[in-house]
Amino acid sequence: MEHEKEEKNGAFSKKIKHQLGGETITACYQCGTCASSCPVAKTTERFNPREVIKQSLLGEKQEILSSEAIWLCCSCYNCQERCPQKVEIADVIYALRNIAIKEGHIPNIYSEFAAGLMSEGRIVPMSKFVEKKRADYGLPPLKPTGLEAVRKILSCTGFDKLWHKKEEAP
Amino acid sequence: MTSYALFLGCTIPARQPHYELSARKALPKLGIELVDLEGMTCCAPPPLQSIDLETSVAIAAQNICLAEEADLNIVTLCTGCFESLAMANNMLKENKQLKERVNKILSCAGKEFKGTKEVRHYLQAIKHDVGLDRLKKSMTKDLTHLQVASFSGCHALRPSKLLRFDDPERPQLFDSLIEALGPKSIRYRNKLKCCGGLLRGYADDVALAIARDKIVNTKKAGADGIITLCPFCFLTLDLGQVLMKSSYKEEYNMPVLHYTELLSLGLGIDPKELALDFHKIRLDKILGKIA
Secondary structure (H helix, E strand, C coil): CHHHHHHHHCHHHHHHHCCCCCCCHHHCCCCCHHHHHCHHHHHCCCCCHHHHHHHHHCCCHHHHHCCCHHHCCCCCCHHHHHCCCCCCHHHHHHHHHHHHHHCCCCCHHHHHHHHHHHHHCCCCCCCHHHHHHHHHCCCCCCCCECHHHHHHHHHHHCHHHHCCCCCCCC | CEEEEEECCCHHHHHCHHHHHHHHHHHHHCCEEEECCCECCCCCCHHHHHHCHHHHHHHHHHHHHHHHHCCCCEEECCHHHHHHHHHHHHHHHHCHHHHHHHHHHHHCCCCCCCCCCCEEEHHHHHHHHHCHHHHHHHCCCCCCCCEEEEECCHHHHCCHHHHCCCCCCCCCHHHHHHHCCCCEECCCCCCCCCCCHHHCCCCHHHHHHHHHHHHHHHHHCCCCEEEECCHHHHHHHHHHHHHHHHHHCCCCCCCEEEHHHHHHHHCCCCHHHCCHHHCCCCCHHHHCCCC
């Protein structure tokens, strides 16, 4: 099994530690303060931050990267504020999502945000209705966005190719 | 007069012009001038950070570079934009290696992050540049009959290490700025808990269940309305009540207002000028208590 190999070498933890946001993962001692601070874990059994960290540390790479759980963090940072080991849990989850996306697991809604950024420089498209309302209420016309700068940045980091991988996470 | 580069972001101009309108009317009355810069883009919030955090920091930094070039600090209305920009600004100021990598990315777009400017939420600007006394003295309407539930949203407060907005467990700034306008800012259960907004679009059922908790708790505490800072919290709680009616057959009629709207009402700005028709839950209960 691939994950057993990963576990032996600690290769998956190392990979997470090297990803921006993932640096603190190995300080976790599984106390569960994160889970008891988590508004999502209080609401559904589909997400538990302590479990996500545990599975990652155990090297269960494929299970975690293809899981729904990593997308159910609401990024409220409650866990991160309270972690006695200073594990930056919400940021570790970003690191896991970044790795998952590189491996082709991107939920549809995230592809839509990325597409908006690429085409307009903003992730919420303007509507004709609101544009008219804005003018009616005397709001100034919007200044042009720095779309060209954004496209250059996205192409420079390879971001523009990442979101085309449409194989969806469950 | 203190001038700031206004960072509007995506959601406010596209979906919540009532927030922008009240901010553009109220803040200059307090002596805060908002300057619109060309070339600002999306702030690169959590959904983009989830795709690639380093690229997102670079996109945030591109916006900060524009403010550096204009020699202005940034002020944001949206709490999400505040988080993305303040986080990137402080990460880059404190992490030399990251700054080098991001500047290499920015050079593709002919930009360089220098780290000479601050990113402020407009509440910080009001506290810092106006002060509670002047704020109180600017009020022309009596809002003291209102009792409201403040909800700053997560990304004003956390991650506190990078945002430095207020104490993340016992915040005071927002409540003190509400009470300076006249209303009582009441206590309620789970006040600092998330609204669930960022799960909308991926797990709508979970998002709505979390939002329901906020509405139920503010209702039980007897709030006349909820005061928000973040367009996602607003959407989740205002439109959310319409969804709660269809999903749970529950009706709450809890008004939700942005702080700048409450401020505008206190400054005597005519409600008809504030595009209040963008609210799903009517504000009659609030407006009726303003003398």
